[in-house]
Amino acid sequence: MINLKDLKRISEYVWEIPSTYRQDMRVPVRLFATQKLLEEVMKDKSLEQAVNAATLPGLVGYVMVMPDMHQGYGFPIGGVAATRYPDGVISPGVIGYDINCGVRLLASQISYDQAEPFLDTLASVLNRCCPSGVGEAGALKVSEAELDQVCREGARWALKKGYATEEDLRRTEEGGRLEGADPSKVSKRAKERGRPQLGSLGAGNHFIEVDRIDQVFDPDAAQRMGLVMGNLVVQVHCGSRGFGHQVCTDYVDDFQAAVRRYHIELPDRELVCAPLNSPEGINYLAAMRCAANYAFANRQVLAHNIRGAFEEVFAGKGLNWQLHQVYDIAHNMGKIETHLVDGKMIKVCVHRKGATRAFGPGSPELPPEYQSIGQPVLVPGSMGTCSWVLVGTQASMSQSFGSTCHGAGRMMSRHEAKRQVQGATLKRELENQGIQIRAGSLSGLAEEAPKAYKDVDSVVQTVSGAGIARKVARLVPVAVIKG
Amino acid sequence: MKNRIIFSKSHYNACLALFLEVQIWVILNLMKLKAGFSERAHTADWELEVWAPDFAGLLEQAARGMFAISGTRLEEGPRESQILHLNADDPESLLVKFLNELLLLSEQKHLGFDHFNFVLDGNHLNASIEGAPIRSLDKEIKAVTYHNLSIRETKTGLQVNIVFDV
Numbered sequence: 001m002i003n004l005k006d007l008k009r010i011s012e013y014v015w016e017i018p019s020t021y022r023q024d025m026r027v028p029v030r031l032f033a034t035q036k037l038l039e040e041v042m043k044d045k046s047l048e049q050a051v052n053a054a055t056l057p058g059l060v061g062y063v064m065v066m067p068d069m070h071q072g073y074g075f076p077i078g079g080v081a082a083t084r085y086p087d088g089v090i091s092p093g094v095i096g097y098d099i100n101c102g103v104r105l106l107a108s109q110i111s112y113d114q115a116e117p118f119l120d121t122l123a124s125v126l127n128r129c130c131p132s133g134v135g136e137a138g139a140l141k142v143s144e145a146e147l148d149q150v151c152r153e154g155a156r157w158a159l160k161k162g163y164a165t166e167e168d169l170r171r172t173e174e175g176g177r178l179e180g181a182d183p184s185k186v187s188k189r190a191k192e193r194g195r196p197q198l199g200s201l202g203a204g205n206h207f208i209e210v211d212r213i214d215q216v217f218d219p220d221a222a223q224r225m226g227l228v229m230g231n232l233v234v235q236v237h238c239g240s241r242g243f244g245h246q247v248c249t250d251y252v253d254d255f256q257a258a259v260r261r262y263h264i265e266l267p268d269r270e271l272v273c274a275p276l277n278s279p280e281g282i283n284y285l286a287a288m289r290c291a292a293n294y295a296f297a298n299r300q301v302l303a304h305n306i307r308g309a310f311e312e313v314f315a316g317k318g319l320n321w322q323l324h325q326v327y328d329i330a331h332n333m334g335k336i337e338t339h340l341v342d343g344k345m346i347k348v349c350v351h352r353k354g355a356t357r358a359f360g361p362g363s364p365e366l367p368p369e370y371q372s373i374g375q376p377v378l379v380p381g382s383m384g385t386c387s388w389v390l391v392g393t394q395a396s397m398s399q400s401f402g403s404t405c406h407g408a409g410r411m412m413s414r415h416e417a418k419r420q421v422q423g424a425t426l427k428r429e430l431e432n433q434g435i436q437i438r439a440g441s442l443s444g445l446a447e448e449a450p451k452a453y454k455d456v457d458s459v460v461q462t463v464s465g466a467g468i469a470r471k472v473a474r475l476v477p478v479a480v481i482k483g
Numbered sequence: 484m485k486n487r488i489i490f491s492k493s494h495y496n497a498c499l500a501l502f503l504e505v506q507i508w509v510i511l512n513l514m515k516l517k518a519g520f521s522e523r524a525h526t527a528d529w530e531l532e533v534w535a536p537d538f539a540g541l542l543e544q545a546a547r548g549m550f551a552i553s554g555t556r557l558e559e560g561p562r563e564s565q566i567l568h569l570n571a572d573d574p575e576s577l578l579v580k581f582l583n584e585l586l587l588l589s590e591q592k593h594l595g596f597d598h599f600n601f602v603l604d605g606n607h608l609n610a611s612i613e614g615a616p617i618r619s620l621d622k623e624i625k626a627v628t629y630h631n632l633s634i635r636e637t638k639t640g641l642q643v644n645i646v647f648d649v
Contacts, residue, residue, distance in 0.1 A: 193591070245648075253579070
């Protein structure tokens with residue numbers, strides 16, 4: 001069990017577990033947290049999991065953990081690990097099962113005051129238009145050939161089908177399409193699972209949330225993003241559904257033998273990995289990119305349906321119902337990027353699990369309109385509190401491989417949340433706060449109760465204090481649709 | 484005259500029957516204790532502790548536990564059966580493969596299972612499983628993970644902790 005005394009304090013918001021803490025560590029672990037947040041996470045196995053990940057071959061710099069960290073499987077949620085390209089490793093378990101689980105933010109020109117009388121209807125129409133929950137009822141069903149196109153083209157496939165605009169793609173991480181995706185590296189089983197689920201939200205912590213812009217901290221950046229105080233915005237949180245889960249399952253299974261072949265010793269079998277330049281590594285990267293592209297297309301189809309819902313509710317009422325995309329970010333992904341390591345710019349594979357890319361101003365990957373402000377970072381909180389829009393900074397580039405936090409982060413088990421919270425009572429309480437709730441399962445709602453999560457404001461204050469993101473706007477929920 | 488308790492043959496038989504009944508109840512409950520599952524605290528996902536006298540029992544309890552934590556309820560009426568043939572390099576991998584097969588059948592064929600027969604030959608499994616269409620399901624399990632997966636020997640058999648990504 002790691003204690004506070006095992007950690008070295010680097011600054012108010014940065015802590016380190018030195019590589020001498022355990023003999024098999026290859027690099028130190030850097031934690032972005034306040035002492036209070038750290039004391040909270042020491043109740044679970046987050047830090048132990050970060051130390052385990054620090055044993056991966058080919059790591060450079062530090063294994064980083066963001067302040068929304070919590071125990072996951074293999075690698076903690078909130079983890080960032082970069083391995084040297086091409087001889088370092090890639091690990092499917094470190095990236096996770098919901099490949100390219102991410103968040104999209106759409107902004108409206110309708111104020112909360114104008115929308116307030118219609119919010120109940122809006123929540124119901126969104127719930128009807130956006131399939132959610134377990135299974136695939138209501139989602140698009142694509143042929144195998146078409147699924148291969150989705151794998152290769154991602155959100156660009158959606159553009160060809162009329163579900164997207166060029167601006168949507170420009171304002172999506174990687175333009176909504178990772179190059180190098182190869183559908184022949186994806187199993188038949190994954191394709192069978194993916195074909196009937198495109199354009200669906202899924203269950204768990206996935207959601208669509210309508211928010212009111214409550215505070216603006218950086219008027220210039222907010223203006224660039226089209227965020228106006230008091231207006232409505234919509235967040236979509238979902239990933240690659242059964243398709244991505246199966247890709248990860250297949251390769252975690254496959255890599256169990258690969259670690260023996262490459263004589264890699266690991267403290268946890270979920271961390272199985274293979275060199276990026278090995279046949280196994282190359283195949284997984286190609287398959288993972290297919291799942292990432294599937295997720296980009298999935299959120300794009302959902303965004304199209306959300307636009308339809310806004311039109312249905314607000315058309316004919318003298319309001320501009322158009323929604324423009326602010327940005328779409330991934331938070332479970334392995335990406336080949338170039339970063340400064342030991343004074344040299346080198347290519348690395350950045351594994352982010354429950355962590356968001358947060359590129360600073362001037363990064364060539366950003367669209368022209370965001371070049372001067374940095375990449376928008378979307379940080380959803382719990383459904384009863386608030387969410388944040390941030391931007392990446394130069395410090396995130398130099399300190400955290402261009403990464404920052406991804407959410408509030410859980411602090412209570414689902415079991416405990418269900419024990420403490422009644423789904424029906426929670427629904428009533430949230431509705432009394434003026435938040436419309438549509439949930440597929442009341443027990444699922446209880447699991448996601450606000451008290452099960454950390455204080456998102458503290459998480460954001462930490463990344464902001466550490467300099468690895470900058471505050472732009474704060475959002476408060478007015479309608480939540482959950483599977 | 485002192486009261487005398489007359490212990491007749493019928494009394495003796497009744498006591499014997501009661502004694503046997505208690506013994507059977509104790510044995511049955513001990514057997515139940517030897518196989519089962521319980522949910523363990525996990526911050527983000529679900530963790531099950533599973534125990535059984537042998538590996539076949541462990542597979543069955545893990546399957547029952549997985550369907551229980553996901554809130555799977557089956558239709559009454561016609562039953563469905565499936566045969567699975569699975570190979571793996573070690574028992575832990577076989578356990579993960581078996582549970583992942585059940586998840587897939589649950590997602591694709593909307594079937595849940597509550598009756599299991601296993602024939603094990605090393606790390607090769609022939610499973611005959613029986614169940615019914617799913618009437619309702621509370622929670623989707625994304626995958627069965629290998630996180631800290633290690634089957635341990637105990638005084639009463641085998642035990643394993645399984646983490647599910649949800």
